[in-house]
Amino acid sequence: MYQHPKDFLLDLYESCLNAIRGEKVVPAHLPEPPKGRTIVVGAGKAAAAMAQAVEAHYAGTIDNGLVVTRHGHGMPLKKIKLVEADHPVPGEAGKKAAEDILNLASRLKSNDLLLCLFSGGSSALLTLPAPGIELSDLQKVNEALLNERATIHEINCVRKHLSAISGGRLARAANGARVVSLIISDVPDDDLSVIASGPTVGDPTTFADALGVLERYNIFTPPSILVFLKEAREETVKPEDPIFKRVTNILIATPKMR
Numbered sequence: 327m328y329q330h331p332k333d334f335l336l337d338l339y340e341s342c343l344n345a346i347r348g349e350k351v352v353p354a355h356l357p358e359p360p361k362g363r364t365i366v367v368g369a370g371k372a373a374a375a376m377a378q379a380v381e382a383h384y385a386g387t388i389d390n391g392l393v394v395t396r397h398g399h400g401m402p403l404k405k406i407k408l409v410e411a412d413h414p415v416p417g418e419a420g421k422k423a424a425e426d427i428l429n430l431a432s433r434l435k436s437n438d439l440l441l442c443l444f445s446g447g448s449s450a451l452l453t454l455p456a457p458g459i460e461l462s463d464l465q466k467v468n469e470a471l472l473n474e475r476a477t478i479h480e481i482n483c484v485r486k487h488l489s490a491i492s493g494g495r496l497a498r499a500a501n502g503a504r505v506v507s508l509i510i511s512d513v514p515d516d517d518l519s520v521i522a523s524g525p526t527v528g529d530p531t532t533f534a535d536a537l538g539v540l541e542r543y544n545i546f547t548p549p550s551i552l553v554f555l556k557e558a559r560e561e562t563v564k565p566e567d568p569i570f571k572r573v574t575n576i577l578i579a580t581p582k583m584r
Contacts, residue, residue: 349375349378349379349382351379351510351578351579352376352379352380352383352443352508352578353379353382353383354578355508355576355578356380356383356384356385356441356508357439357441357504357506357574358385358386359384359385359386359387359439360386360437360438360439360504361437362434362435362436362437362438362439362503363389363390363434363438363439364384364386364387364388364389364438364439364441365388365389365390365391365430365431365434365438365439365440365441366380366388366390366391366392366393366405366406366441366442366443367391367392367393367427367430367431367440367441367442367443367496368393368394368442368443368444368445368448369393369394369395369420369423369424369427369443369444369445369447369448369451369452369522370395370443370444370445370446370447370448370451370510370522371395371396371399371413371445371446371447372395372399372445372446372510373393373394373395373399373443373444373445373448373451374393374395374399374400374401374403374408375401376393376443376445376508376510377391377393377401377403377406377408377443378401378402378403380406380441380443381403381404381405381406384441386439388405388406390430391405391406391407391430392406392407392408392409392423392426392427392430393406393407393408393409393443394408394409394410394411394419394420394423394424394427394451394452395408395409395410395411395447395451396410396411396412396413396447396451397410397411397412397413398410409422409423411423411451412450412451413447413450413451414447414450414468414472415450415465415468415469415472416450416451416453416461416464416465416468417461417465418461420450420451420452420453421453421454421455421461423451423452424452424453424454424490424491425454427452427491427496428454428490428491428495428496428499431496431499431500431501431503432499432500432501434500434501434503435501435502435503436501436502436503437503438503438504439503439504439505439506440496440500440503440504440505440506441506441507441508442496442505442506442507442508442525442526443507443508444507444508444509444510444521444522444525445509445510445512445522446510446512447512448521448522448523448525449481449482449485449492449522449523450468452491452492452522452523452525453485453489454489454490454491455488455489455490456487456488456489456490456554457490458550458554459488459550459551459554460548460550463548463550463551464488464551466546466548467484467488467540467545467547467548467551468481468485470543470545470546471484471539471543471545474543474545476539476543478513478520479513479517479520480539480542481539482520482523482524483531483535483536483539484536484539484540485523486523486524486529486531486536486562487531487532487533487535487536487555487562488536488551488554488555489523491525492522492523492524492525492529492562493519493523493524493525493529493531493562493563494524494525494526494527494528494529494562494563494564494567494569494570495525495562495563496525496526497525497526497527497563497569497570497573498563498567498569500572502569502572503572504572504573504574505526505572505573505574506573506574506576507525507526507527507573507574507575507576508576508578509521509522509575509576509577509578510577510578510579510580511577511579511580511581514581516577516580516581518575518577519531519565526573526575527565527573527575528563528564528565528566528567528570529562529563529564529565530564530565531562532558532561533555533556533558533561534558536555537555537556540555
């Protein structure tokens with residue numbers, strides 16, 4: 327029996343965390359090693375713990391890797407590089423990490439494996455502005471959406487359309503390599519295209535949708551971002567794109583799982 331409600335809530339909190347720890351949820355979902363190289367990348371508040379589990383249990387050789395997590399959430403890793411970055415408003419460290427992750431993916435070949443690890447916080451931590459967009463402008467829009475209490479679906483719709491890595495673009499960068507993403511959901515309906523802003527998932531939203539979100543909340547939009555969204559030159563990768571035949575996205579922990 328608990329003497330105080332606070333004790334019960336703290337125990338419940340710890341139980342929830344223990345249920346989704348990387349060591350518990352990652353090993354059973356690790357893919358078979360490829361004929362070629364294995365590159366491990368990831369982002370989120372649980373990214374370091376997930377990477378630790380991969381290092382401990384993956385049957386193949388990890389050839390390279392990089393994960394980015396929130397400041398204070400790092401853990402010792404032996405083979406995978408760890409970067410700590412700002413959250414929930416993206417910063418320079420996250421931008422550089424996202425750029426490095428995209429570069430790692432772009433060097434892959436068809437017989438390689440890109441193993442991705444995503445958890446809550448990935449969208450802000452894995453921020454790489456699209457060409458022509460300044461990080462400072464992206465920060466302003468992101469902060470304004472948070473202040474207006476926009477939904478995660480709305481915020482990530484905008485993020486995906488201002489990004490060089492979200493909305494399926496990481497999967498596209500992998501040059502036809504096999505892509506496996508292990509995902510811990512922090513989204514109420516577990517929409518894969520919304521979790522982490524869907525770096526390896528087809529995106530059904532459009533530039534017009536992103537503009538609609540900004541207009542709905544009457545958010546001041548820096549001119550460069552407004553022009554970029556209106557020009558709509560290069561859409562996010564859509565669900566029907568053939569690249570997703572080589573992509574597997576696995577929900578390894580969700581709010582509904584026990």
